[in-house]
Amino acid sequence: MIMSIASGKGGTGKTSVAVNMALSLGNVQLLDCDVEEPNAHILLQPKMIKTKPVYVSTPMVNEEKCDHCGKCADFCQYNALFVTSEKVLFFPELCHGCGGCAIVCPKDAIREENVEIGVIKMGMANGVELVYGELNVGEPMAVPVIKEVKKLVKKNKTVIIDSPPGTSCPVIESVYGSDYCILVSEPTPFGLYDLEITVEVLEKINIPFGVIVNRAGIGDRKIYDYCKEKGAPILLEIPFKREIAELYSDGIPFVAEMPKWKEKFQLLMDDIKGRI
Amino acid sequence: MEGEVSVTHGRYKGAHMKLKQIAIVSGKGGTGKTTVTASFAALAHDIVVADCDVDAPDLHMLLHPQKIRTQEFKGSKLAVIDRSKCTECASCKNSCRFHAIDDRLQIDPFYCEGCGVCAFVCPEEAISLNERISGYAFISKTKYGTMSHARLNPGEANSGKLVTLVRHNARQIAEEENRELILIDGPPGIGCPVIASVTGVDVGLIITEPTLSGIHDLDRVLRLLDHFNIPPLVCINRYDINRKNTDRIVKFCEKSKVEVAGKIPFDPVVTRAMVAGKTIVEYSPENIASQEIETTWKKVLSASKMC
Numbered sequence: 001m002i003m004s005i006a007s008g009k010g011g012t013g014k015t016s017v018a019v020n021m022a023l024s025l026g027n028v029q030l031l032d033c034d035v036e037e038p039n040a041h042i043l044l045q046p047k048m049i050k051t052k053p054v055y056v057s058t059p060m061v062n063e064e065k066c067d068h069c070g071k072c073a074d075f076c077q078y079n080a081l082f083v084t085s086e087k088v089l090f091f092p093e094l095c096h097g098c099g100g101c102a103i104v105c106p107k108d109a110i111r112e113e114n115v116e117i118g119v120i121k122m123g124m125a126n127g128v129e130l131v132y133g134e135l136n137v138g139e140p141m142a143v144p145v146i147k148e149v150k151k152l153v154k155k156n157k158t159v160i161i162d163s164p165p166g167t168s169c170p171v172i173e174s175v176y177g178s179d180y181c182i183l184v185s186e187p188t189p190f191g192l193y194d195l196e197i198t199v200e201v202l203e204k205i206n207i208p209f210g211v212i213v214n215r216a217g218i219g220d221r222k223i224y225d226y227c228k229e230k231g232a233p234i235l236l237e238i239p240f241k242r243e244i245a246e247l248y249s250d251g252i253p254f255v256a257e258m259p260k261w262k263e264k265f266q267l268l269m270d271d272i273k274g275r276i
Numbered sequence: 277m278e279g280e281v282s283v284t285h286g287r288y289k290g291a292h293m294k295l296k297q298i299a300i301v302s303g304k305g306g307t308g309k310t311t312v313t314a315s316f317a318a319l320a321h322d323i324v325v326a327d328c329d330v331d332a333p334d335l336h337m338l339l340h341p342q343k344i345r346t347q348e349f350k351g352s353k354l355a356v357i358d359r360s361k362c363t364e365c366a367s368c369k370n371s372c373r374f375h376a377i378d379d380r381l382q383i384d385p386f387y388c389e390g391c392g393v394c395a396f397v398c399p400e401e402a403i404s405l406n407e408r409i410s411g412y413a414f415i416s417k418t419k420y421g422t423m424s425h426a427r428l429n430p431g432e433a434n435s436g437k438l439v440t441l442v443r444h445n446a447r448q449i450a451e452e453e454n455r456e457l458i459l460i461d462g463p464p465g466i467g468c469p470v471i472a473s474v475t476g477v478d479v480g481l482i483i484t485e486p487t488l489s490g491i492h493d494l495d496r497v498l499r500l501l502d503h504f505n506i507p508p509l510v511c512i513n514r515y516d517i518n519r520k521n522t523d524r525i526v527k528f529c530e531k532s533k534v535e536v537a538g539k540i541p542f543d544p545v546v547t548r549a550m551v552a553g554k555t556i557v558e559y560s561p562e563n564i565a566s567q568e569i570e571t572t573w574k575k576v577l578s579a580s581k582m583c
Contacts, residue, residue, distance in 0.1 A: 008332045009305065009306060009332055009334070010302075010304065010305010010306045010307075010332075010464040011304060011305040011306010011307060011464075012305075012306060015489070034465075036303075036464075036465035036466045036467045036470075036496075037303050037304055037305075037464070037465055037466065037489075037492070037493040037496060039304070039489040039492060039493070042488045042489050042492055043489075075392065075396070077352070077353060077389075077390055077391050077392055077405075078391075093468075093471070096389050096391060097373060098373050098374070098389065098391030098392075098393050099371075099373055099393060100391050100392060100393045100396060103371070103393060103396060103397065104396060135466065135467060137466060137496055137499040137500050137503060138471075138499075138500060138503040138504075139467075140436065140467055140468035140471050141467065141468060142465070142467040142468075164464075164465060165305040165306075165332065165464050165465070166329075166331040166332050166435075166463065166464070166465075166469075167331045167332055167428070167430045167431065168330075168331040168428055168431070168432060168433060168434075168435040168469075169431075169432070169433040169434075169435075170467070171331075171431075172386050172431050176386065188547055188550055188551065189334075189337050189550055189551060189553065190310065190334040190337065190550065193332075193334060193337060194332045194334065197331075197332065197430050198430070200430040200431075201430040201431045204430065204431055205386060205431065218544065218547050219547050219550070219551055220551045242517075245517055246517065246518060248487055248489075249485075249486055249487040249488065249490075249517055249518035249521055250487075250488065250518065250521075251487075251488035251489070
């Protein structure tokens with residue numbers, strides 16, 4: 001079963017929930033799909049076994065063959081190519097790698113080359129098989145790296161996917177195809193607003209979901225009213241405790257120091273299985 | 277009379293000064309970007325505010341904008357197959373790099389990036405590209421100045437393009453209103469919407485927190501600003517949650533020759549201000565967190581003027 005963890009708002013505790021849950025369940029695969037800022041490995045300290053580069057194809061123009069007809073630039077929906085009477089200018093940060101320019105070129109002057117935009121890392125930590133991606137700094141496109149991480153899903157295992165914040169394409173790519181999604185939020189106006197828009201996303205793509213209220217006790221009660229109204233189950237509340245915040249700040253998963261939480265996460269998993 | 281004088285003065289200054297842009301970023305989410313940006317907006321004068329976190333915007337909950345203009349954002353296209361022409365040859369499926377066309381030749385709108393390759397390869401010309409509305413951009417009035425913001429429809433792609441539109445609108449307002457400063461609330465991460473938020477700004481203020489994740493993400497976002505030649509400043513939020521890590525950040529910044537412009541203490545009053553829908557500097561001005569934000573603001577402002 002594949003379970004994703006999302007939030008809309010950043011910093012609500014997605015990674016903390018993903019890691020603590022993975023450690024509580026044992027024998028699971030954890031995919032950290034927040035390839036822009038992956039953090040699960042900081043809490044898990046895995047022994048790295050393998051690293052694999054991620055490539056995207058980008059066009060290379062052979063100026064000798066090119067007659068500057070401009071068909072490639074006309075075709076490109078992303079304005080990644082600009083053709084002057086003497087030269088083809090290419091803006092790699094705008095290219096989506098669709099390959100269209102090479103197909104439409106009547107002179108066969110465009111060849112695609114692989115360019116590395118990030119890496120995938122795989123390792124083991126305390127019975128958790130961790131796979132995470134890392135987008136190279138300066139590269140704009142997170143989705144191809146997320147796709148590579150997701151290709152390594154082991155369907156016969158319990159899979160936990162830690163998704164990036166937000167509600168746009170990297171989040172969709174991360175949560176797509178999961179059997180259930182846990183939304184981690186906090187009881188504040190920002191937490192609630194971003195939860196609402198993430199719920200819209202999940203409803204659009206038909207993934208059942210429940211909510212974990214993290215830092216319970218701060219803020220207000222509106223998130224509870226919203227969940228009740230939506231019929232969204234509150235799966236778990238993690239109270240705001242300085243001890244938990246301090247453990248996190250030192251990169252220590254709180255179940256390591258507060259073992260009673262292991263049981264709570266195990267029960268949570270049973271609860272979710274019953275809901276699917 | 278006084279009003280007239282100040283207008284003239286503003287014009288005079290505007291004609292001689294370059295427009296400055298300050299972006300608030302963080303790498304890691306939830307470090308306090310929006311809380312800080314909203315407070316800066318309250319402390320600043322004559323600015324334009326741009327909320328560039330278009331897929332989870334929160335700034336409006338503190339600045340309470342009144343929309344005066346709404347603009348459709350057509351960020352991408354969507355391929356549509358005309359079933360009456362389709363012969364199910366599957367050329368479209370085979371040439372789609374984004375795996376947006378399944379075995380039944382149905383197009384998945386979440387995967388389709390609107391590139392047009394399928395329409396080009398289709399021998400029956402059965403595929404067309406339709407424009408889709410991916411979100412909305414807004415221009416609003418707030419009591420702190422005009423605000424440019426947006427809302428990407430949930431699950432849409434191209435947030436970077438929408439950020440570019442928000443920044444374009446902000447610059448246009450700044451010119452019309454003769455403002456000297458644009459304050460940008462950036463999204464988390466380091467990918468396309470962040471790059472679109474920071475390119476060409478005069479100062480990038482990174483809000484970090486003294487956690488190992490915060491430090492890791494600070495390093496990456498700092499390298500991003502360096503990559504785009506943007507002068508960085510750092511502000512450590514909730515610095516007293518882990519003083520040892522705060523020291524590590526300070527040392528790391530010293531080594532990287534980056535100024536730590538502020539250290540904001542953890543205080544539940546910050547959350548109470550948010551619940552009240554107010555900026556912390558207005559909700560509790562004498563609070564240490566508020567004062568530290570004010571000190572940070574002064575440093576950020578003077579850094580922007582030096583550029």
